[in-house]
Amino acid sequence: MFYEPSSGHGLPHDPLKAIVAPRPVGWISTISRTGSYNLAPYSFFNMLSGVPPLVWFSSEGPKDSATAAEETGEFVANLVGRDLAQKMNATSVDAPRGVSEFDYAGLETAPSRLVRPPRVADAPAALECKVTEVIRPRDLEGKTGRSIVVIGQVMGVYISDEYLTDGLFDAVKAGNVSRLGYFDFSTVDGVFEMRRPRWED
Numbered sequence: 001m002f003y004e005p006s007s008g009h010g011l012p013h014d015p016l017k018a019i020v021a022p023r024p025v026g027w028i029s030t031i032s033r034t035g036s037y038n039l040a041p042y043s044f045f046n047m048l049s050g051v052p053p054l055v056w057f058s059s060e061g062p063k064d065s066a067t068a069a070e071e072t073g074e075f076v077a078n079l080v081g082r083d084l085a086q087k088m089n090a091t092s093v094d095a096p097r098g099v100s101e102f103d104y105a106g107l108e109t110a111p112s113r114l115v116r117p118p119r120v121a122d123a124p125a126a127l128e129c130k131v132t133e134v135i136r137p138r139d140l141e142g143k144t145g146r147s148i149v150v151i152g153q154v155m156g157v158y159i160s161d162e163y164l165t166d167g168l169f170d171a172v173k174a175g176n177v178s179r180l181g182y183f184d185f186s187t188v189d190g191v192f193e194m195r196r197p198r199w200e201d
């Protein structure tokens with residue numbers, strides 16, 4: 001089949017997000033202007049540059065995480081380990097502004113070192129970020145939609161020692177949770193290695 005998103009796919013559910021998959025889940029913690037904690041998962045999330053180290057997440061509308069990150073200039077992107085999948089999902093609840101999803105999901109906070117938002121204490125890793133840009137992306141006609149993209153520079157990286165194996169971050173042990181399409185998720189349950197070819201070889 002072939003379809004143009006502007007005309008519809010004719011399938012029971014939109015396949016696009018199942019094709020651009022798996023997407024890592026950035027579990028974004030922020031502090032609002034008034035000081036309340038906020039935590040929510042974002043699968044429109046990734047690293048966009050190594051030098052400088054930049055990550056982004058995209059909010060479909062002005063949700064609490066993007067609003068707080070834009071207003072305060074800080075967020076933490078926590079890694080969702082396999083054991084935290086259910087609690088991560090719980091934090092996607094549409095809680096009223098001011099309600100901490102840490103409390104709602106029964107999660108402990110741990111202080112960050114370089115930014116004010118706390119990290120998820122049990123997360124295998126967490127990236128402490130300062131906002132560099134907030135972008136409202138345009139379509140071909142130059143119209144902005146609902147999306148708000150928050151880009152942040154990684155200022156500090158927390159790694160739980162438990163997930164360092166011979167000095168390497170162990171994604172299989174952590175089981176990095178990612179989002180597929182529909183209501184599907186995956187974890188890292190195995191890896192294989194490939195070295196990039198070099199012309200001189």
Ligand SMILES: Cc1cc2nc3c(=O)[nH]c(=O)nc-3n(C[C@H](O)[C@H](O)[C@H](O)COP(=O)(O)O)c2cc1C
Nearest residue numbers: 040041042043044058059060063064065092093094
């Ligand atoms: C795995 C997962 C991934 C999600 N990814 C996104 C996303 O990329 N963008 C978005 O706007 N909402 C996403 N959501 C929904 C938000 O988490 C949800 O709307 C949440 O209530 C937003 O919280 P906030 O207002 O505290 O930021 C996702 C939900 C789940 C469960």
